[in-house]
Amino acid sequence: MKESKKVVTTEGTTQFSAELIAKMEEAKNCFPEGKEKSAILKILHLAQAEFGWLSVHSMDQIAEILRVEPIEVYEVATFYTMFHLEPVGKYVFEVCRTGPCMLVGSDQLIEYIGHKLNIGIGETTKDGLFTLKTAECLGGCGYGPLLQCRHRFHEHLTPEKIDSLIEQYQRGEIKPGAL
Amino acid sequence: MTNRKLLLEHLDVPGIQGIDAYVKHGGYASLKKALQKMSPDEVVEEVKKSGLRGRGGAGFPTGLKWSFLAKPEGIPRYLVCNADESEPGTFKDRYLMEKIPHLLVEGMILSSYALGAKTSYIYIRGEFMYVLEILQNAINEAYAKGYLGKNIFGSGFDHDLVITPGGGAYICGEETALLESLEGKRGNPRIKPPFPAVKGLWASPTVVNNVESIAAVVPIVRDGGDAYASIGIGKSTGTKLVSACGNLERPGVYEIELGLSVEEFIYGDNYCRGIAKGKKLKACVPGGSSVPILPHHLVTKTAAGEQRLMTYESLADGGFQSGSMLGSGGFIVFDEDQCIVRNTWNFTRFYAHESCGQCSPCREGTGWMEKVLHRLETGKGHLRDIDLLADINKKIEGNTICPLGDAAAWPVAAAIRHFRDEFEWHVTHPEEAQIRNYGLIQQPLVA
Ligand SMILES: Cc1cc2nc3c(=O)[nH]c(=O)nc-3n(C[C@H](O)[C@H](O)[C@H](O)COP(=O)(O)O)c2cc1C
Ligand code: SF4
Ligand code: FES
Numbered sequence: 001m002k003e004s005k006k007v008v009t010t011e012g013t014t015q016f017s018a019e020l021i022a023k024m025e026e027a028k029n030c031f032p033e034g035k036e037k038s039a040i041l042k043i044l045h046l047a048q049a050e051f052g053w054l055s056v057h058s059m060d061q062i063a064e065i066l067r068v069e070p071i072e073v074y075e076v077a078t079f080y081t082m083f084h085l086e087p088v089g090k091y092v093f094e095v096c097r098t099g100p101c102m103l104v105g106s107d108q109l110i111e112y113i114g115h116k117l118n119i120g121i122g123e124t125t126k127d128g129l130f131t132l133k134t135a136e137c138l139g140g141c142g143y144g145p146l147l148q149c150r151h152r153f154h155e156h157l158t159p160e161k162i163d164s165l166i167e168q169y170q171r172g173e174i175k176p177g178a179l
Numbered sequence: 180m181t182n183r184k185l186l187l188e189h190l191d192v193p194g195i196q197g198i199d200a201y202v203k204h205g206g207y208a209s210l211k212k213a214l215q216k217m218s219p220d221e222v223v224e225e226v227k228k229s230g231l232r233g234r235g236g237a238g239f240p241t242g243l244k245w246s247f248l249a250k251p252e253g254i255p256r257y258l259v260c261n262a263d264e265s266e267p268g269t270f271k272d273r274y275l276m277e278k279i280p281h282l283l284v285e286g287m288i289l290s291s292y293a294l295g296a297k298t299s300y301i302y303i304r305g306e307f308m309y310v311l312e313i314l315q316n317a318i319n320e321a322y323a324k325g326y327l328g329k330n331i332f333g334s335g336f337d338h339d340l341v342i343t344p345g346g347g348a349y350i351c352g353e354e355t356a357l358l359e360s361l362e363g364k365r366g367n368p369r370i371k372p373p374f375p376a377v378k379g380l381w382a383s384p385t386v387v388n389n390v391e392s393i394a395a396v397v398p399i400v401r402d403g404g405d406a407y408a409s410i411g412i413g414k415s416t417g418t419k420l421v422s423a424c425g426n427l428e429r430p431g432v433y434e435i436e437l438g439l440s441v442e443e444f445i446y447g448d449n450y451c452r453g454i455a456k457g458k459k460l461k462a463c464v465p466g467g468s469s470v471p472i473l474p475h476h477l478v479t480k481t482a483a484g485e486q487r488l489m490t491y492e493s494l495a496d497g498g499f500q501s502g503s504m505l506g507s508g509g510f511i512v513f514d515e516d517q518c519i520v521r522n523t524w525n526f527t528r529f530y531a532h533e534s535c536g537q538c539s540p541c542r543e544g545t546g547w548m549e550k551v552l553h554r555l556e557t558g559k560g561h562l563r564d565i566d567l568l569a570d571i572n573k574k575i576e577g578n579t580i581c582p583l584g585d586a587a588a589w590p591v592a593a594a595i596r597h598f599r600d601e602f603e604w605h606v607t608h609p610e611e612a613q614i615r616n617y618g619l620i621q622q623p624l625v626a
Contacts, residue, residue, distance in 0.1 A: 037363035079365040080346025142430035178308035
């Protein structure tokens with residue numbers, strides 16, 4: 001697996017803090033005894049919010065916390081599109097590209113963002129700040145075109161709004177929406 | 180037509196997100212009424228009488244579904260709320276949960292009482308993490324007031340409500356995939372039977388209901404099932420949240436009385452106010468991306484020339500030949516400049532992307548259709564590709580574990596049925612098809 005090489009380089013940087021582990025244990029407590037595995041998605045989100053992505057090292061620690069085999073964490077993490085399995089920029093712009101958003105201009109918007117940041121879809125800017133991704137319907141179809149970044153929705157987007165959004169993120173003015 | 184609101188009635192009340200304002204406007208009165216004056220079966224009876232049909236897409240009668248729940252002794256039963264809302268065009272549940280979170284919380288406790296569930300779960304799509312926080316606050320408030328926890332309203336009924344996020348997978352809206360996901364696994368749909376009512380969450384009897392269905396139980400218990408059933412037409416009773424999007428003057432979420440005319444909904448001042456920028460209506464997908472598309476002449480009128488109404492029956496009038504479905508209430512409108520081929524390709528790409536991959540007709544078929552549609556859309560297709568699509572379609576439909584396969588197949592069949600000329604144009608005008616949509620010159624934002 002090509003992932004394994006990266007683990008070596010990121011080892012140590014994805015070590016869970018006691019505080020993070022406590023939050024994960026709390027998530028487990030929401031479910032009956034013996035069914036703690038149900039907390040896995042919440043726990044993956046917690047780890048990703050902390051490190052920006054999910055390393056194999058993170059997933060291995062989660063396996064320990066949930067007392068399951070590592071493969072049980074990998075197979076879940078790889079199924080769900082919200083989880084980044086490779087390092088990404090500090091801010092990941094996930095722009096909806098599905099029908100209703102396309103009707104109001106998402107194709108052109110995606111192109112504009114790529115042009116503005118000088119990256120393609122799936123790429124990260126050289127300064128490590130922004131990654132551009134596309135997403136399927138984000139459940140905000142009446143407010144498109146839109147994007148999501150760190151659990152925050154930015155809706156009714158135009159090129160002008162993108163310009164100012166990028167500046168605000170660069171200045172660190174926009175805090176995560178949740179977690 | 181009157182414009183009664185049962186769910187969004189108090190939308191504009193300041194602070195209605197919080198429990199105090201909610202209670203002040205009649206909140207938790209239904210719960211109190213049920214717990215103190217009604218037996219669980221009486222609640223189920225009212226829901227049956229109301230004629231409420233599942234608001235998640237399939238429209239199955241909620242009371243009937245509840246009565247199928249197996250009730251063996253000594254095994255817990257569960258209510259699971261489907262807040263995965265991921266059918267393209269649908270954004271009504273998010274609106275309801277964000278604006279009036281306690282309506283869902285009250286509905287959950289109330290429905291759990293009816294079903295005899297001591298624990299219930301809300302599974303909400305991971306992208307709605309901020310909504311999860313709003314709901315978690317509401318749940319915490321309900322615990323603090325004693326509406327959740329032990330011995331609610333002194334009735335002896337105990338209940339715990341847990342909310343948990345998904346991870347971004349459309350398929351987890353399908354109820355058995357949702358249950359798999361809730362158990363901490365990949366979201367692969369299960370083969371039915373057994374149905375969740377017999378073997379659901381952790382193999383216990385489980386009811387899965389949509390957010391809006393559960394919220395509707397609150398006014399049903401408050402006013403009685405008969406009062407609810409008096410709204411609407413025939414078997415389409417009560418009110419429905421419709422999320423309108425696409426090229427509309429005023430897209431958004433509207434609570435309508437079932438039976439409103441489609442014309443009034445699209446053009447009326449209280450609703451969408453017509454097509455954006457004064458353009459003409461080209462087509463409409465009235466119930467989320469999985470339902471058949473209707474060309475403009477079949478949107479406001481049926482093939483028989485009758486007024487098309489916002490009801491399960493009227494939208495389906497004409498079957499798949501000339502009708503569609505109310506579905507989830509994701510109402511997508513296309514103006515005259517939109518390319519049907521491009522949109523069909525886009526939707527198919529969505530299904531190909533979201534197929535869980537378990538059954539080959541769906542996994543391979545959606546990918547294949549996407550390729551063929553992309554070829555057509557970019558002017559590289561052949562006329563025989565159109566029939567090829569129809570052929571792939573037939574091979575998917577009805578041959579898969581879950582309905583995602585059908586959901587992917589139907590829109591393509593409908594698009595070809597009503598807009599064949601447009602598909603052919605893409606073949607006969609290959610150069611133009613590469614630089615412009617059917618009828619629309621793409622305006623790039625980047626020069
Ligand atoms: C592919 C697929 C996706 C679905 N997505 C949703 C969804 O996002 N939300 C929802 O409530 N129901 C969804 N459903 C329907 C559910 O399987 C289920 O019928 C519904 O939650 C039942 O609730 P109801 O009877 O209250 O409508 C989906 C079904 C399929 C096949
Ligand atoms: S029809 Fe598609 S989504 Fe449904 S189980 Fe089969 S492969 Fe998975
Ligand atoms: S299509 Fe973009 S949010 Fe639904």
